[in-house]
Amino acid sequence: MDNEEQLPEKSMPNISVDNLIFAMQDGQLKVLLVKYKQGLAANKWGLIGHWVHQDESLDDAASRVISATTGVENFHLDQLGAFGKVDRYPGRRIITVVYYALVRFDEANIHQGENTHEVAWFNVHDVPELIFDHKDILNKCLGQLKYKVRHEPIGFSLLPEKFTLLQLQEIYEAILDKKLDKPNFRRKIQKMNLLINCKEKQTAVAHRAATLYRFDVHVYEKLKEFGFNFEY
Template sequence: MKKEDQRLRYAILANDIVIFAIRDGTLNVLLVKVKKASFRGLWAVPGGLVRPSETVDTCARRYLRQVVASGDVFLEQLYTFGKVDRDPQGRVVSVTYYALIPDAERILDCSDDYAAVAWFPVDRLPELAYDHDEVVQLAVDRLRSKTTYSNIIFSLLDREFTLSDLQRAYEIVLNRKLDKRNFRKKILSLNQLVKTGKKTTGKAHRPADLYRFRLRRYATIQIL
């Protein structure tokens, strides 16, 4: 037991975050170009080592703030990958998270930490370092799944949006078309939305009513 304890000191805890946003009509993931070690030049999701003084949640929040201006975004633990060979020269266990941000959210300059930062559509990812292809895939599955039985979609939208925006968001995340009339009927019957009274302007078509979520807080609700 003592010997086991000794060797355990070499297990390293890491943290990786899959950050989603809807951009140009597709679901995108934020990737960074790895600066150091054996995967140099490949893309990966942001993350790094967990400090012994911080909780795993705090750590995820820290790495999120490294790249995203506002810390007020949806962030949830995804899965812990125990097989990862993150750093080929050592055993690393990674606790992964996923985050949702609106397209408008500002991405910070973090050239100190990463060689580059860029958005990629989830269905056209470059080759990824570590086991991050698996991590991203799992995150997409989780997001899809939670979208059908909760209100998390609001985390991908601006504060105010049209019903068409909302429908588009659902269609992009779920990757299927929805019927406009049925969608509106259903979503309005859930009593989650309120009209702001404002309308869109400046578009070459009929102005749309703007809505916002009654509560911008996670809730499980049967939507689709």
């Protein structure tokens, strides 16, 4: 993050949170980036960050920033880790703790922050130049998502309640960054017994409407605990 001229007294002087907010749009995995108004990062794109207040936990700081930017209150939130190379931030020693959130694109209602003059979604594989070590952080997070999506059913956090198998496959393709064989994908997913057939079809398409599914929360909770294996 960068808005050092705005450091409020109630914040810790050398610890920030930076957040990667992901959503699926048009079959692409997008990440939300901001262009800052002032400070070292003026007019440059970066992750959405802020200082950590003295009276809030790191998790709360991340949630505060993510909710303020997206309007979403409930989302999958994970900590990626702390980044603390000596020279990561110009002229000062700043440690940043990075979180990533998975949100449903349609639920996000993007708000401009007072320190930013642009907020936009970018395809994760086609981002502009980023400030500081933010590109390294993004790359590390994409690696983490690849790992996670094969071992935890995190993809569902990006979907609406009812979805098609194609939408689900697109998430795996976007995160794993490769095309998957359709019959093979469906066989593997069905084998996990994660899906419940809604017995209804898509309504927004003109023809060849696909079947809608929702995921089985009960099985999902179990898989979150024990992990699963989705080999690709």
